[in-house]
Every structure is written in C-alpha cells, then in structure tokens.
Amino acid sequence: KQEVTQIPAALSVPEGENLVLNCSFTDSAIYNLQWFRQDPGKGLTSLLLIQSSQREQTSGRLNASLDKSSGRSTLYIAASQPGDSATYLCAVRQYSSASKIIFGSGTRLSIRP
Amino acid sequence: NAGVTQTPKFRVLKTGQSMTLLCAQDMNHEYMYWYRQDPGMGLRLIHYSVGEGTTAKGEVPDGYNVSRLKKQNFLLGLESAAPSQTSVYFCASSSPPPLDEQFFGPGTRLTVL
Numbered sequence A: 001k002q003e004v005t006q007i008p009a010a011l012s013v014p015e016g017e018n019l020v021l022n023c024s025f026t027d028s029a030i031y032n033l034q035w036f037r038q039d040p041g042k043g044l045t046s047l048l049l050i051q052s053s054q055r056e057q058t059s060g061r062l063n064a065s066l067d068k069s070s071g072r073s074t075l076y077i078a079a080s081q082p083g084d085s086a087t088y089l090c091a092v093r094q095y096s097s098a099s100k101i102i103f104g105s106g107t108r109l110s111i112r113p
Numbered sequence B: 001n002a003g004v005t006q007t008p009k010f011r012v013l014k015t016g017q018s019m020t021l022l023c024a025q026d027m028n029h030e031y032m033y034w035y036r037q038d039p040g041m042g043l044r045l046i047h048y049s050v051g052e053g054t055t056a057k058g059e060v061p062d063g064y065n066v067s068r069l070k071k072q073n074f075l076l077g078l079e080s081a082a083p084s085q086t087s088v089y090f091c092a093s094s095s096p097p098p099l100d101e102q103f104f105g106p107g108t109r110l111t112v113l
Helices: none
Strands: A010-014 A019-025 A030-038 A044-051 A056-059 A062-067 A072-077 A086-094 A101-103 A107-112 B004-007 B010-013 B019-025 B031-038 B042-049 B064-067 B073-078 B087-094 B108-112
Touching: A010 A019, A019 A030, A019 A086, A019 A107, A030 A062, A030 A072, A044 A056, A044 A062, A044 A072, A072 A086, A086 B042, A101 B042, B004 B087, B019 B031, B019 B087, B019 B108, B031 B073, B042 B064, B042 B073, B073 B087
Parallel strands: A010 A107, B010 B108
Antiparallel strands: A019 A072, A030 A044, A030 A086, A056 A062, A062 A072, A086 A101, A086 A107, B004 B019, B019 B073, B031 B042, B031 B087, B064 B073, B087 B108
16 A cells, blocks of 8 residues: 655744755656645645656756655755745555545645744 | 635534535536545545546445535535544646546535534
C-alpha cells in the first residue's frame, strides 16, 4: 500500500533563506507527483506536476525534483518570502489510475520577516 | 474563467438531515473528484468521475452518493448526515493522464451536530 510522508510537519525559517521540503513515498510505481500549497481556510493551489519520466520541474523560485528509485521528491524554494508561508502538500498518483491518488499530510511552512 | 467553484461555502446540519454539495468547473475537464480533509487524516478521496455519466468509489465512500449528469458539474450528496461527516470537503478536476494536474475548489466547511 502506498504511503506518502512529509517530514517535518512544521518548519520556520527567516526570510531570504533557501529551503527544501521533503516528500517520500513507499511504492515507486507512480505515474506522477504533484506539489500543492494550501493557505489557511483555503483550497489547494497546484504548484508543480512532475511526470514519472521527469527528474525535475521549475516554476519561478520553485524547483521540484523526483527520484523514483529512492522514493523521494523535494520542493526547493529560493529566496523565501513571508508570502510563501502556507502548508505544502505532495500527492502521488499511482500508475494510470484515477482513484489512486495519495496525499501526504503536509509541511506547515512559516517564513519569519 | 472561474476554475473550480463549490457551493455552499459553509453549512451546519443536524444529524439525520440531508444535503447536496455542488461542484462546477469551467475548464472542460473529464475527471472530477470529491475529497474530505480532516485534521491528522490528510486528504482522502470520497468518490470520483472519469467522465459525464460515470462515477466510482474512492477511499472513503460510505455515507455519500454522487452524480455527474453534466460534464461541468459533480454533486456530492449526504442522505443522512452523521457527526463523523463533519469535515472540509474539496472538489477537484483534471484532464486525463498524462495532463492530469488537479485543480481544487475553495472548499465547503460542513458541521454536523
């Protein structure tokens, strides 16, 4: 059974630092992996989608990597800003199945001004 | 372009009452999903649909029913609400794989007394 883990559950860093959020999964037979951010009381906003054949995706200050063999994905945030404060979730879609989408519990990120 | 919308935003029910949550998307997506989000449990898939007229069970379908009569709408029904169904409900939509980036609605906060 696929399990998706995000450690740490919470992280606080000063503004301007580069940081890495982690996502690990137990079954490497994934179709893709998606990173989201969720602001308090809001829905999820898609950040990056990485297909299983890709190693990384970039959008602005965000870079997501995928290593299926080790069951890991990282989300790199460059030059963090207070507006980056949110909960970040990763979700794994099992191979070509609409129902097999497993979410991690998220990392709550706080950027200190 | 509104993306994914959900109505209502908030609702309080008494045990045994029924209600329907409406999800609408204007991105012409084939796939639609209903999730619930609970503290400590993360996001869990309730039901999903891979096209108009189709529905399927997800991870936690008991106590819920769904219908997809039109491609743009996905309804979630609670026939006899229970306190265990107190949660935040999110709808999402996507294209079929490989372009299956999920887009989420803002959520419905439901309390069952």
